[in-house]
Amino acid sequence: MSEEKTKTALLREQLMNEPKTVKELPAEEIAKADAFCEGYKTFLNASPVEREAVAYSLAAAKEKGFTEYDPNAQYKPGDKVYYVNRGKAIALAVIGKNGVKNGARLAIAHIDSPRIDLKPNPLYEANNLALFKTHYYGGLKKYQWTAIPLTLHGVIVKLDGTRVEVKWGDEENESCFCVTDLLPHLAQEQVTKPMAKAFTGEDLNVLVGSRPYAEAEDEKELVKLNVMSILNEKYGITEGDFLSAELCLVPSFKAKDIGFDRSMIGGYGHDDKVCAYPALMAALDAEAVESTCITYLTDKEEIGSDGNTGMQSDFLRYFIYDLAKQDGVEGYRALSKSTCLSADVNAAFDPTYASAFEAKNSCYINGGVVISKYTGHGGKYDTSDASAEYMGAVRALLENNNIQWQIGELGRVDLGGGGTIAKYVANMNVDVIDLGVPVLSMHAPFEIVSKTDVYMAYRAFYEFFVQ
Numbered sequence: 001m002s003e004e005k006t007k008t009a010l011l012r013e014q015l016m017n018e019p020k021t022v023k024e025l026p027a028e029e030i031a032k033a034d035a036f037c038e039g040y041k042t043f044l045n046a047s048p049v050e051r052e053a054v055a056y057s058l059a060a061a062k063e064k065g066f067t068e069y070d071p072n073a074q075y076k077p078g079d080k081v082y083y084v085n086r087g088k089a090i091a092l093a094v095i096g097k098n099g100v101k102n103g104a105r106l107a108i109a110h111i112d113s114p115r116i117d118l119k120p121n122p123l124y125e126a127n128n129l130a131l132f133k134t135h136y137y138g139g140l141k142k143y144q145w146t147a148i149p150l151t152l153h154g155v156i157v158k159l160d161g162t163r164v165e166v167k168w169g170d171e172e173n174e175s176c177f178c179v180t181d182l183l184p185h186l187a188q189e190q191v192t193k194p195m196a197k198a199f200t201g202e203d204l205n206v207l208v209g210s211r212p213y214a215e216a217e218d219e220k221e222l223v224k225l226n227v228m229s230i231l232n233e234k235y236g237i238t239e240g241d242f243l244s245a246e247l248c249l250v251p252s253f254k255a256k257d258i259g260f261d262r263s264m265i266g267g268y269g270h271d272d273k274v275c276a277y278p279a280l281m282a283a284l285d286a287e288a289v290e291s292t293c294i295t296y297l298t299d300k301e302e303i304g305s306d307g308n309t310g311m312q313s314d315f316l317r318y319f320i321y322d323l324a325k326q327d328g329v330e331g332y333r334a335l336s337k338s339t340c341l342s343a344d345v346n347a348a349f350d351p352t353y354a355s356a357f358e359a360k361n362s363c364y365i366n367g368g369v370v371i372s373k374y375t376g377h378g379g380k381y382d383t384s385d386a387s388a389e390y391m392g393a394v395r396a397l398l399e400n401n402n403i404q405w406q407i408g409e410l411g412r413v414d415l416g417g418g419g420t421i422a423k424y425v426a427n428m429n430v431d432v433i434d435l436g437v438p439v440l441s442m443h444a445p446f447e448i449v450s451k452t453d454v455y456m457a458y459r460a461f462y463e464f465f466v467q
């Protein structure tokens, strides 16, 4: 057979769009991706909740010479600052040669993930078992959170103002917690119910103890008393202190490589730490940038970005206003020239649930970093639909730097939908588009991503900053 390509083949090559596959990636690039993901797994394991992700990012930034932002200081090109919002969100800025005069480059990811929060009055006893009442956080398929080991993370603020950090259940020899489920033998009624009714939010009660307080003189709520006595000994708290606490239950399991080929990573909270980590590393690695680059890791995305640590807060806007003032420009002028990669995940095509997707406009595991021009639902409601011009600029950035990428819509039209922080950034008069990593089993306690896709996200944020 002739090696020469036919005219048709050449024409096809010239005119048709064939996205780059993982097959075309050089072995060195795959090795770099695997190495990068070792760091990612460490970050993921250390950061199940947003406060921990901030603490990790802060320590990493300090190590790279970032200093705390001082609104009264005058910064020069090359300076690196961090600015923490209430311990739950963090901005990392590398000051550019032009400051923010020509706008800032923003990479924004969220560091909160779906989980189970404790109610203000959580602890109760029923039939000699101690349990926690909970209120789930973000979009959960509730049944997925039953019968798996859970650990407790968060903070408690006592009446005297002392702050106690809680972390229970991570270590191999530590106890953990669990939401119970009904045995199949007695689930004849449960299994015929629609999924939303088979297991409700009020059923997410967490088992936390079963032994009575040993030295009791009466019989009243002794299992609950025993749990309180253990917590009092360990953290010095009383039951009332639950009222001023933020306590979350997250899966106990650590990130693990997936597949015989170790090509993927399974773990809790890929949405959206799998974008937060590459964006963090891009800020830590960026040197000698033209425009000021800011990685912002925000909170509350999973519950609508409301609140003072969410993307709808003015925290980032005011930070950019401050930087603009230093550069002698109006804040709103700086914003109008700013550009943003909204760093969030998209749903990877799953062959088992193929009918939920539209194959030509879905993103795929190993397809590279995914650009979502818009998200939303029901005829592009509730989204920022990026302009052809900005899409064109980002596409060129990726192509010119040989970054493997793909386009992705979230599932087929009118099946459901979702949103990201992109629309809140767009509302500040900033050009923005979603760029992130494809995820299988999104919002499940154990989500899956591809290692090369994670690395391509890092390369995209890095080139976005330094170009």
Ligand code: MN
Residues within 6 Å of the ligand: 110, 271, 272, 301, 344, 345
């Ligand atoms: Mn997300």
Ligand code: MN
Residues within 6 Å of the ligand: 271, 302, 443
């Ligand atoms: Mn999400």
